Amino acid sequence: MQHENVPQRARETVDAIYRSHSRHIFATLIRLLGDFDVAEEALHDAFRAALEQWPRDGVPAKPQAWLVSTGRFKAIDGIRRRARFEPLPDDLAERLAADSGDELDGEGVEDDRLRLIFTCCHPALSPDAQVALTLREVCGLTTEEIARAFLTAAPTLAQRIVRAKAKIRDARIPYQVPSPAELPDRVDSVLRVIYLVYNEGYSASSGGALMRSDLSGEAIRVGRLLIELLPEAEALGLLALMLLQESRRAARSAPNGDLILLDDQDRSLWNMDYITEGSALVERALSSRRFGPYALQAAIAAVHANAPYAAATDWAEITSLYDILLRTDSSPVIELNRAVAVAMRDGPLPGLALIDAILTRGDLADYHLAHSARADLCRRLGRTKEARASYERAYSLARQEPERRFLERRLCELRD
Amino acid sequence: MKYMLLIYGDETALNESEREACYVESTQLAQEIKSKGQYLAANPLYPTASATSVRMREGKRLVTDGPFAETREQLGGYFLIDARDLDEAIGVATRIPMARKGTVEIRPVIEIAGLPAG
Structure with missing residues (x-):
């Protein structure tokens, strides 16, 4: 009985790893193969191979490393086969020759996801393309899903992604975490993309409510990933801001879609888990002393969130936070x-x-x-x-x- | 990877002494990136008043006075560099003096077979 379950369990393992780790594996494959499309194909080849082999031979000891090295091998194989007809570009040949066997074991794999975020949010790409690429490559949304969420025609969005990938390749936008000197500017660009995605999901401007809140969920997910890898004050601040805004989602609109102002919201509908987590992140960001506009806006949102009823809001505190905010960002x-x-x-x-x-x-x-x-x-x-x-x-x-x-x-x- | 850094700016923006200072700073930058193996070529260009545009149409030569296009900012010089990636090219571009007044456009260079070695 148990014996018969082995293939089935192996297939479930493949499925589970696909859902939880396919984007990690993809990010590492981009680093190893140096090309988004080649990596995407390699990713699918690797999972196809796992579906064939694991039910028969058993799940390998390090399944993710197996998937990365299998994907890499399949890609190299494919490139070599094609190279009989056209010569390999130098950099790709170099990359393939480099021994990277020891890089597949999970160490540094999180760095690959961070690299991917920075590449997708590179300021040399148009803001629209940064958003689309981040949702496609970092979050793993399909082109159709992104198009629906942004009320854009799927072919338009697909073309935007294709053009962005072509620019990454032709202008050689690097796949790396920026140097400390460039980091502040580049983090700003990443935070802007995440917040844009979040707001697209939060504002009830158009589209069905459901897919919109999915976008907010994706933005929060990337925000969490970012602070795990790079706990900068403003990254903490942005995540806090998103969580605190999100905490009010259920209370901010009536069933018929009508807007409910903060003062009139039923505060028992606010999500306390988000408020607790967001408030703690605000504390962390403010104590670092390198905070900026996101942390300050989050601090204001936290004052609102922690008032038990509207009249108890500490407006003096909010006013003084706006005073500081105006000094950093005079809009x-x-x-x-x-x-x-x-x-x-x-x-x-x-x-x-x-x-x-x-x-x-x-x-x-x-x-x-x-x-x-x-x-x-x-x-x-x-x-x-x-x-x-x-x-x-x-x-x-x-x-x-x-x-x-x-x-x-x-x-x-x-x-x- | 080769990048062409095209330097655009209002060609009347600099006075004589500013232009001299710009040349000195650009020369220093060129020397410095040369020592890092990034330098291929660089030159300022005479203003567009000295430009001549040439077209060949149906075997006939059309030569006219002036630049290809009248724009608010004009091409005033270039750096041709060798850089590892776009971030490195951006790093050089930010240090070109005219980046502070005008715009530096970075264009990756297509390498084609059969060109004579520089």
Whole structure:
């Protein structure tokens, strides 16, 4: 009985390793073979070989190392066969000649995943291509899945990935963790890609809710991987920020898709595990003293997350965090958020003065949230006419359906 | 791997003494990358006012005054380098003085068989 189960169990092992480690093996194969497409083919050949051989011969002692060396061998075999018709490029020949048998044993394999992230997020690739490549190569999503999530036609997305891979090959974008001198810039680029993917999944702008939250899940997964390999303050901060935002997912929209503002959310729906993990990461990031905008935004999100009810929010703490944030990143949107925090701390009037100053400068004249924030403060001050005018302006600028419905409701309330 | 570093900038941006300083700094950079085995060639170019464009159409030669395209930033010089990968090429490009005022475009060079050795 047990004997008959051996082949079945071997097939299950292949399946399990594919699900948990195919991207690790892929990353190592790229380093060994120096080409995304060759590595992809080698990966599939290796798993095909495992499905044939493991049920018959048993699962090898080091299954991942077996898969890497089998994939490499199959690729070299294939390249040699093709080389009879056309000569090998020098660098590939060199790479194949290099003995790499001792590199297959798991040591340094995590570094391969980090290399892969840095290659996919290389600033020499267009931002769109960085996002698509990261989801395709690091997360292992199919081209169709990515296309659906970004509401792009699959052929367009496939072409974007093909072009990016061609640039990696032709311009020789290296497969390496950048030198310490370049690291800060390059980490920024990686963090930007991860946050872009996250926000694409978080914003309810369009598309079905389900596939959108998958994107957020992928971004958090890569965020976790990144801090495991590279625990930089801003990487910790970004993961914390994503977890803290994610903790509110179930509470931030009504079943009909309507937006629920932070103040009105049912806090018992917030995910406490994410809040605990996110808050601890914020602490870690802030104590490193090399923190930046992500850690600070996460710290603000943590203050919100740790308030048991809306009125208990520590707005003084939030305002001072915005003060620091403005010093590292002086954007008008952050200024606007700070103005809202000041209004919560000191009352609507001082907040309104700050928002009007920003709008007078013309910086956020076309930003719907600036007008709806202004409208809200006017409403609280009883300046109904002004409030209505600002809500109308916000409504004319808002693009997303749930936001437009929210503004409509506010306008209705003011007419009564 | 060979990379062509094309240096673009507003050709009226530098005055005479700035141009001299730029040449000195570029020469130092060329010497330094030469010692690392990265240097192949480098030169500044005369302004586009000295440019001549040539086209052959149906066997006839068309010679005109001026550059191929009128742009806000003009090609003003180049470095041809040998680098391990794009990151190394970017490292050299960031040190070209005109990168601070204009733009350095990095283009990988296609190696074709049969060209005479430089």
